[in-house]
Amino acid sequence: MTLAVRKFDTLVIGSGGGGLRAALQLSQAEANVAVVSKVFPTRSHTVAAQGGINAALANVLPDNWHWHMYDTVKGSDYLGDQDAIEYMCRAASHLVYELEHAGVPFSRLDNGKIYQRPFGGQSQDFGGDQAARTCAAADRTGHAILHSLYQQNIRAKTHFFDEYFAVDLVKDEQGHILGALTIEIETGEPLLIEAKTTLLATGGAGQLFCNNTNAHINTGDGIAMALRAGIPVQDMEFFQFHPTGIAGKGMLMSEGARGEGGYLVNKDGERFMERYAPHAKDLASRDVVSRAVATEIREGRGCGPDGDYVLLKMDHVGEEVIAKRLPGIRALAETFAGIDPAKEPVPVSPTAHYTMGGIPTNRYGQVVAPVDVGEEAIPGLYAVGECACVSVHGANRLGGNSLLDIVVFGRAAGNHIIEFLKEHRYHRPMDQGSVDKAMVNLHRWDRKGEGETVGGLRGELQQVMDDYCSVFRTKEILTEGVQKILEIEKRLNNVYLRDHSKIFNTARIEAMELVNLVDLAVATMISALAREESRGAHSRMDFPERDDKHWLKHTLYYKEGKRLDYKPVRVKPLTVESFPPKPRVY
Amino acid sequence: MKFRIYRYNPETDSEAVMQEYILEDITPGMMLRDALLRIKEEQDETLSFRHSCGEGVCGSDAININGHNGLGCITPVSELKEPVDIRPLPGRPVVRDLVVDMSQFYHHYRSVKPYLTVYEPEPEVEYLQSPEDRDKLDGLYECILCGCCTTACPSFWWNPDKFRGPAALLQAARFIEDSRDQATAERLEDLEGPYRMFRCHTIMNCADACPKGLNPTEAIGRIKQRMLKDQS
Ligand SMILES: Cc1cc2nc3c(=O)[nH]c(=O)nc-3n(C[C@H](O)[C@H](O)[C@H](O)COP(=O)(O)OP(=O)(O)OC[C@H]3O[C@@H](n4cnc5c(N)ncnc54)[C@H](O)[C@@H]3O)c2cc1C
């Protein structure tokens, strides 16, 4: 049977905020763009973002982009690339206004301007008083942004392939990316999409861990596709744990809850963040708060019969604020913890949340890989959003900076692709060998046998990640973790499907997602074992200090040979002076 | 706990059957989606259903639970009468098991031009909107397009190709009520005629079905009022 083929100027894989913002830029420029997503666009996980998007609009308190830049560099524990950070913070206000013009129903201040709330790690005047930089649509900001972007894409007549799963990139021998092999979930039929440019916007990989705030579909597919295409992935050891997931369940209680005045207490009722971050307290950076919570729990000051959580207290914030500003948080707490936060505190603990690492790109969204001297763009390949590592978040992302990242770099990538298309007017010849290789990864699941199940192995993988690659790490724990993950990788070969039907076979999709998760788990664990320092979210008890002399550099992991390499941090901003590393206190 | 789940795979089955599954060790706080996932993992990998966020915000897992439409991920199994009957959303073509074809639903959504439309040049900052005007969007913008309402609406069952259905009409209201939008007249005009909106007989099934507590009936009422006001 011949393989069905479609041709487009640009293939966008992923319809979260990143993919949709890029697609909008392209459709408005009348490029011929196809957006492929394994779920209907508004079901992408951007929809779950709660607290808001950062931009120095100064609607509530004085602010400017340069302070935002300082906070982001400091928040990143100096691992962020300062050119990309300057670019993002400078663009932020314009991008938020653009979203508002696109229809996002932001909450409003009395003067009719966009409402902004304080979030963690924000300051005025380079480390001074708390800033209020996070633009919010109640606590449903991601929903509001994703729906508005989808709606504008409807208007722009973007071509959508809903419920198509991208299996692998295809490329030729010169290293040009030529598109991707996909499968239509409803029919089970493969479809090759040829494109002059391909943009990966496949989101994060929270499903690496059992306890996470992410959707079932957040399996890091694009990152794994890049790895399989020979591209190294960057900084995978930096995985953000959010301090306030509902204990034992994982659903997120947004930082907005603390931004509106909530705070954390231990079993003695002590507001313990005052000890860890005397100045910023509960609004210190996320890595700091997560470590504080984990420390309270480890040292026996956790709450509940097993002492394994702390309490997020919001009742003093008042019924009115909770009803108006945090209605979604309240609904989650009521549904999943049986608690009304306006009356009682909510049990919370650190929960895997955000993939700081990912596919290395420059600030135009081009995927880059090292060559003899420096690095070069992979022709025809772009990446934006949580699957990419540009890197504006470095070792620790600030709340509210990811929604910003996806729209800023979604737009930038769209613009760069438009330029690229002007110079590359024709599709390159298809590379049959590469297509065949991708087909093997798809047909591997037609094998019949009696081995292990997808669900079983995924569960074990997540448990290993929770146990061996969590908030606190040591050489011993990680060495054992690497062993365990490599065993799981071996067992993958013995996994078989029971369901071999074609129509809407979700088991097969999950099998391919599991392969992706395994690749990323190996990358994460190996990168974490190698980095012998503590920086941002990567906290090594055996190396408790940041070590700028040896480790102010990005990790690169290659699938082939499971090899590591490193590249320098871009400490030089576009126009302003560099922020040199300083001890990080909040 | 006993579940009876609608099973149909067009490749192999000539008709649908209700298949029984027994699940032991129901944990407190377990949601129906967790139960379905456990059945799929432990007993029968071939059971197909959509789901993603697990917290009631993505709108993927709308199904019919003991005769009522709802989201599996925010429906606690402890609140369900046994045996629990689970079917696909009513009135839509079944793709497989609990997965239905939602194309018509999305078509109606797109048809109400669900995007903010402004004819004036854009300012370099945000459009101003008073908190009171913004409040008018509450109860409208939160829709997650799950389809629980539209597939519970008798008027939609009878005229699925002509009646826009409660979800799409709620979206229409979301833009009609938005003080920033300048296409109100076109939007209202587009909903005239006997079918697109006026097939709604205020039966209220939609509001009962909405898992997000939204009220499409009321939204439709607001559109009708706007039409009257515009005519007078
Ligand atoms: C609960 C929660 C709350 C958050 N709150 C905030 C906040 O308040 N502020 C903030 O700034 N950030 C927040 N974040 C982070 C932020 O929401 C995400 O990082 C961001 O939305 C990611 O967007 P994205 O476009 O990169 O990916 P996603 O929105 O995850 O989209 C990924 C897309 O890729 C598609 N896809 C993936 N794999 C494949 C494949 N193999 N084939 C086809 N399609 C595929 C998916 O279908 C989806 O369309 C939050 C995150 C979570 C989990």
Ligand code: SF4
């Ligand atoms: S109120 Fe109208 S839209 Fe809602 S269920 Fe009844 S007929 Fe349908």
Ligand code: SF4
């Ligand atoms: S109005 Fe409610 S039931 Fe209808 S699609 Fe929206 S969220 Fe679902």
Ligand code: FES
């Ligand atoms: S899984 Fe997203 S709404 Fe239920």
